[in-house]
Amino acid sequence: MRLMSCCGFGATFSSMLVFLLLINFCHIASILGQKSDSALTVVESTEGGGGDEEEEVTVDEEEEGDLDVVQPTEEWQTLKPGQAVPAGSHVRMNLQTGQREVRLGEEQLKYWTQEHREPEEIEASFSPEELKQAMKKIKEDLNAGSKDTEQKDSVASKFRPLEELKRDMAQLDLLVETDVQIMKRLLEQFNSSNSTTEQRLSILLELEYLVHQVDNAQTLCSMGGLQLMLQGLNSSDFRLQESSAFVLGSALSSNPVVQVKAVESGALQTLLTTLATAQQHRVKKKVLFAVASLLRHFPYAQRHFLSHGGLQVLSELFRADGGGILRTRIVTMLYDMISEKELISQAGLDLVLDASHEERVRQYSKVSLQGELLEKGWCGLVPQLLESTEHDFREKALRALLAMSPVCLDQYRSDSALLGSLLILRDQYQEMVQSEMILGEENSYFSEIVELIDALQVKMK
Structure with a gap:
């Protein structure tokens, strides 16, 4: 009986132990499951x-x-x-x-x-709403493009087709005036008896603009324009004289064809006559411009100028001019004529020359300009220009005096007024040069004048 109780207790304890182990295993299993x-x-x-x-x-x-x-x-x-x-x-x-x-x-x-x-991030940067807005914008752009096309079509419909414009322009081309047609029309209007003086002055102004082109100047002469300008020089209206001389001088500038036609037409005699008889200072300026344009680089005209008393006319004009403007233009013209001949002589020393060089040398050899200057008293006239207060006038006078020195040197040395003027001018311009050097300016215009004075004084010693 005791044995059985003991056995029963042992069986019960074993059952409880198995039960506890089973619970613990389930708990561990649940943990491991998580x-x-x-x-x-x-x-x-x-x-x-x-x-x-x-x-x-x-x-x-x-x-x-x-x-x-x-x-x-x-x-x-x-x-x-x-x-x-x-x-x-x-x-x-x-x-x-x-x-x-x-x-x-x-x-x-x-x-x-x-x-x-x-x-x-790029893939996720566009939300559905943003994609909708983008699609909406594309549609708006397409609609705007179609509207622009419609607008362009409507604007284009307001203009005429290009081919039609070309046809019309071809027809209008008959109405477009060339320079030749314009000059022809202007000459007809100028010669018309119905034209007033004001209209003629306006016509001459238009012609002066056109003749700056070499071909136009030659065409105008062949159309009778040269005779028209010479008639204007003989007009009783000083305004027509001035404008005609202006047109003629512009047509003659650097235009040998017109220069030859002018000499053949007697333009040199007409210009010298007008220069001697004109009363208005402004007319004399324009006529002197035309004379200088005719003589420049044209030895044939220069020879005729000397033979027709051109230096005498210029000397009278030089003495009568009190302002110095005409004097300066006259001295500049004489200096240019002397320099041209010297340049041709120096070019004769070159080995390679063009075919016409010998002819130019021959023609310039017939121009005895410096001898005429000495004979007509220009060695004493040109120094008077140094009395001017204008620096430009003085410079041109000094250059002309140097160019004339080969024939005028003896008169320069005996001219006490010239020697005194050179000393005073040198001191004056030397002070100006020093003032400019203080300000940091070198190779100034005044230093060039000082160099001209020094060169002339060296020749006179």
């Missing part, structure tokens, strides 16, 4: 505040869909009870708060670099 294949590691915390425990957690993909999975970021975030994390995430126990925290694992952080992140 977190499997997990490993817990303790690492040093890089953040302030005590040590934290960190573990790397993995979750089966089959169970992940039934769990509340937290998507970790680069920053630590707190885990709530029952929440799971993706495989490779880092989980730690914050010893200060007693809560579990999670963030991206090292491999995940390496993956989320800029080069991996940009494509996804």
Whole structure:
């Protein structure tokens, strides 16, 4: 009986032990069912505040869909009870708060670099609403384009077709006047008895503009324009004289064909007569311009100028001019004529010459200008221009005196007024040069005048 009691007690104890082991196994199984294949590691915390425990957690993909999975970021975030994390995430126990925290694992952080992140960000940069707005904008642009096309069509409809315009322009071309037609019309209007003096003056002004072109000047002469200008020089109206001389001088400038025709037409005699008889100062200026244009680079005309008393007319005009403007123009013209002949003589020393050079040398050899200057008293007239207060007038006088020095040197040396003027002028301009040098200016206009005075004084010694 005791034996049986003992045995019964042993059986009961064994049953209870088996029951407890079974409960413990179930509890462990439930825990393992929630977190499997997990490993817990303790690492040093890089953040302030005590040590934290960190573990790397993995979750089966089959169970992940039934769990509340937290998507970790680069920053630590707190885990709530029952929440799971993706495989490779880092989980730690914050010893200060007693809560579990999670963030991206090292491999995940390496993956989320800029080069991996940009494509996804670009793909996700357009929301559905933004795509709708973009499509709406495309439609608006298409509608605007169609409206622009319609507008262009409506504007184009207001204008005539290009081919029609070409046909009309071809017909209108008959009405477009060329320079020749314009000059012909102007000459007819000028010769008309119904034209007033004001209209003729306007016509001469238009002709002066046209004859600056070489071909127009030659055409005008062949159309009778040269005779018209010479008639204008003989007019009783000084305004017509002035304008006619202006047109003639412009037509003669650098135009050998017109120069030859003018000499053959007796223009030189008419100009000298007008220059000697004109009363108005403004007329004399324009006539002197025409004479200079006729004589420039034309030795044949220069020879006729000397033979027809041209220097005598100029000397009278020089003495009568009190302002110095006409004097300066006369001296400049004489200086140009002397320089031309010297340049031709110097060019004769070259080995290579054009075929017409010998003819030019022959023609210039017949122009005895400097001898005429000495004979007509110009060696004493030109120094009078130094009395002017204008620097430009003085400069031109000095250049002419140097050019005339081969024939006038003896008279220069005996002219006490000229010697005194040169000394005074040199001191005056030397002071101006020194003043300019103080201001930092070199090679000035005044220094050139000083050089001209020095060169003339050297020749006179």
